[in-house]
Amino acid sequence: MRKDLINQCGQLLIEKRLTIAFAESATAGRLASEFSMVTDAGKFLIGGVVCYDARLKETLLGVPAQEIKQFTPESPEVTRSLTLGLSKLIDAxxxxxxxGLTCPGGSENPEKPVGTIFIHAVRNDKQLFASRVLFSGSQEAIVTATVDYIAQKLISIL
Structure with missing residues (x-):
């Protein structure tokens, strides 16, 4: 089903003549990789940035260090900032x-357990959606569920 969702989303982006770019921390390039497998992906997929380390969030995407310190690298605030930073780097x-937290060792706590994912989407400088979701299972299952969630969300919005 996952490939069907991504293909459907990709075809919808092509039909609507929209392009997309990703700033990926928790998914570490998986979104761009999965979307690149859609037939004619070059018509909609511009690219992305993998910013797993907080230093890249700061230096490449312009997320303020104070914001990362105050809210943690895995937070809605930082996700919003890295998304807006990406929009200054790439034309899409x-x-x-x-x-988010796909495995132990980040900023997890009882209120933000492993499996918590933050997603921020922007179109024309306006928020399309901002989500905090909780997935369970292995690191692979959490990443896969995140990719599926984003494809479904885009399909419903577009």
Missing amino acids: DIFIGVT
């Missing part, structure tokens, strides 16, 4: 940023 119609 839609920008999606993803941070």
Whole structure:
């Protein structure tokens, strides 16, 4: 089903003549990789940035260090900032940023357990959606569920 969702989303982007770019932390390039497998992906996929380390969030995408310190690298605030930072680097119609906790060792706590994912989507400088979702399972299952969620969300919005 996952490939069908991504293909459907990709075809919808092509039909609507929209382009997309990703700022990926938690998914570490998986979104761009999966979307690149859609037939004619070059018509909609511009590219992305993998910013797994907080230093890249700061230096490449312009997320303020104080924001990362105050809210943690895995937070809605940082996800919003890295998405907006991406929009200054890449020319696309839609920008999606993803941070979160796919395995232990980050900023997890009882209120933000492993499996918590933050997604921020922007189109024409306006928020398309901002989500905080909780997935369970292995690191692979969490990343896969995140990719599926984003494809479904885009399909419903577009």
